[in-house]
Each structure stands twice: as structure tokens, then as C-alpha cells.
Amino acid sequence: MADAFPAFTPVTLLTGFLGSGKTTLLRRLLTDPALSNAAVLINEFGEAGLDHHLLERIDENMVLLQSGCLCCTVRGELADAIRDLHSKRERGIVPPFDRIVIESTGLADPFPVLSTLKADPVLRHHFRSSGVIATVDTVNAGRQLAAYREPMRQVAVADLLVLTKADIAEAGQVARVTAMIRQINPDAPIVLGSDDVVSLMEDMTTGRAEAMQSPGGFYCDDPGPVLASEHSGGIRSFVLVSEGTVDWTAFGIWLTMLLNRHGDRILRVKGILNIEGEDFPVAIHGVQHLVHTPVHMQSWPGGDRCSRIVFIVDGIAPEVIKRSFDAFNGLGVAKVAPKRVEELQP
Numbered sequence: 001m002a003d004a005f006p007a008f009t010p011v012t013l014l015t016g017f018l019g020s021g022k023t024t025l026l027r028r029l030l031t032d033p034a035l036s037n038a039a040v041l042i043n044e045f046g047e048a049g050l051d052h053h054l055l056e057r058i059d060e061n062m063v064l065l066q067s068g069c070l071c072c073t074v075r076g077e078l079a080d081a082i083r084d085l086h087s088k089r090e091r092g093i094v095p096p097f098d099r100i101v102i103e104s105t106g107l108a109d110p111f112p113v114l115s116t117l118k119a120d121p122v123l124r125h126h127f128r129s130s131g132v133i134a135t136v137d138t139v140n141a142g143r144q145l146a147a148y149r150e151p152m153r154q155v156a157v158a159d160l161l162v163l164t165k166a167d168i169a170e171a172g173q174v175a176r177v178t179a180m181i182r183q184i185n186p187d188a189p190i191v192l193g194s195d196d197v198v199s200l201m202e203d204m205t206t207g208r209a210e211a212m213q214s215p216g217g218f219y220c221d222d223p224g225p226v227l228a229s230e231h232s233g234g235i236r237s238f239v240l241v242s243e244g245t246v247d248w249t250a251f252g253i254w255l256t257m258l259l260n261r262h263g264d265r266i267l268r269v270k271g272i273l274n275i276e277g278e279d280f281p282v283a284i285h286g287v288q289h290l291v292h293t294p295v296h297m298q299s300w301p302g303g304d305r306c307s308r309i310v311f312i313v314d315g316i317a318p319e320v321i322k323r324s325f326d327a328f329n330g331l332g333v334a335k336v337a338p339k340r341v342e343e344l345q346p
């Protein structure tokens, strides 16, 4: 059975800072027939994880890695998950995937993730990194690259850089961000999210395979020893959980005002809301000062119907946000004030 598969299954790592559009890009990539047999591993924060629901593909080859960061706390779990997929593929228990795509959290350092593949005695014989794709948020990259080392490292390691949100960026922002990331990564192709990313992914995979096979070819896939990754100090994550329904208009005003005022310190907000009068939940996304268009979901993921809002912040206490939510609640944002605030591990 094992012979039916290529000697090395390519593994693509999709990285990019918080809210830069990884899941959105992945959702589009997975609609391409070239990736119809890809297995997907998703790592995201917290119990309010939404990404796998927004991908609208749930099957045996879709693995959700537990809450925690891929480059730190769940690295062992990543290796276990790939080994498990490999063994199930050999036994014919899962569809025979021909590629793995890993979507990391926005804070993951790509180096330790790549090292995991190289360091594991089983994985190294069956899987090869076929490149790192990093999404870069055209609207927010200037601020993010200046302030945090995670997006710097993601851009530096990338083999392909995908500029997202060019459609809502101001004139000249694409050129400015391109110049900025060229300083960090002089070689990797830079494309727009709307470009043909799948073909570039395939070229990357072929290019790497050829480089490995050619006797004189030079191929560097060794990111060095597995190092513990350190995240920028002060970044923390928590979730507001509310059992009641939410008034959409009031919530929109609250979120807009909150990001207006504290957007520099709110790196990412995403949530799933039980909106008054709606049968299904609405997913909301914000990145720094930017509030994205809400997404109406087709079903409730999981059992309960709580509204959950995950925040990833730097330099602002959860209590400040909870107090602000409570204050707005007086004006009718939610029927029930947040039941609890849970700290998550970035």
C-alpha cells in the first residue's frame, strides 16, 4: 500500500500574522481540484476556534490541533497528528492524501514547525517541507512588522508571500508593504491573494523535489535545531463568553468604538455570536483598527449556543475590555452579561 504514495509527501506551511487572511486563503485554495486530496491541519487559539468551521470542510483528513501554539505547546501534537494520518493512510483508513497543508496560528514561529518534520524519526522518511506561504495583511502590515517579531520571522522564512486585503487597502499601500517586506525577504515571490497561488504552490513543490534529486543541486531544508520559540512579551489571549443573545446593532457600535479606541493594542478579535432574531450564528472578525464584514454561518458548531469572542491583545487587560462590554450591556448589547472571561494560552 505504501508504494502507492510518493516517496515524500509535500507539506506546506501556511503562516501569517494574526488575522492576515490564512483561513480565507486556505478556504479558496481547497476549492482548487489540485488540492482536493490534501490533508489539512489547523492550529488555532482557544475553545472558540472557528477556522475549521469557516473552511466548510470536515472530514477524516481535517485535523484540528488543540488550543495552544504550534511552535511551542502543541509541537508534539503536530508530529503525532501527522504520524497518525500517515499510519491511517497506509492502512487505507483515510482517503489517500497527497499533500499536507498546515495552517498555523498567527503567532507561530515557522522555524520550530519545520524542524518538527526534520527531527521526527518517522516523519523525516515520509514527509518533506514543500515551502512556507506567509499571508501579509496589506492594511495592517506596517504597524505589525514594526512592532512584533512574529510577523518578521514569518515573512523572513516564507517561500511565497501573499498580500491580502489589497481590495480594501488605501492607494499606494500595496507598493509600500511590498517595499517593506522586500527588505526582510529579498527573494520570495510576492503575489496578491487573488492571484493563482495554487500554481505557485505546485511550482514550489516541484522545484524542491528537483533540487533534492539533482546530484549537484543545492537544497537547504534544515531550519536548524528545534528551539523553544519566544513570543513577543505582553501578548495574551482571552475569551468573553455570554449565554444570552446579542443585539447586532449595539454590538457593532461597541466593537467599532472599542477598536477605534484600543485597536493599537487589540491585535485580533474573532468571535461567534448568537444574534437576537437569527437562527444561525454570525462570525465576526477584527484586526487592530479594522472591523471586517461579518459572516453568516450555516449552522451552529458544537452543542451550546453561547456567544464567544476571542481577543488577542498586547498591553491591555482583559478586565478593561470586559468592563467596556459590561458598560455597553447597560445599553442592551447582550441579554446576559459575559458569564466568564477565560485566559487562553498564546
Ligand SMILES: Nc1nc2c(ncn2[C@@H]2O[C@H](COP(=O)(O)OP(=O)(O)OP(=O)(O)O)[C@@H](O)[C@H]2O)c(=O)[nH]1
Pocket (backbone or CB within 6 Å): 016, 017, 018, 019, 020, 021, 022, 023, 024, 025, 044, 051, 105, 106, 164, 165, 166, 167, 168, 193, 268, 270, 284, 285, 286, 292, 293
Ligand atoms: N477584504 C478582504 N478581507 C479579507 C481578505 N483576506 C481576509 N479577509 C478578512 O480578514 C478577516 C480575517 O481573516 P482570516 O482568514 O480569518 O485570518 P487568519 O489569518 O486566518 O486569522 P487568525 O487565524 O485568527 O490569525 C476575515 O474577516 C476575512 O474575511 C482579503 O483579501 N480582503
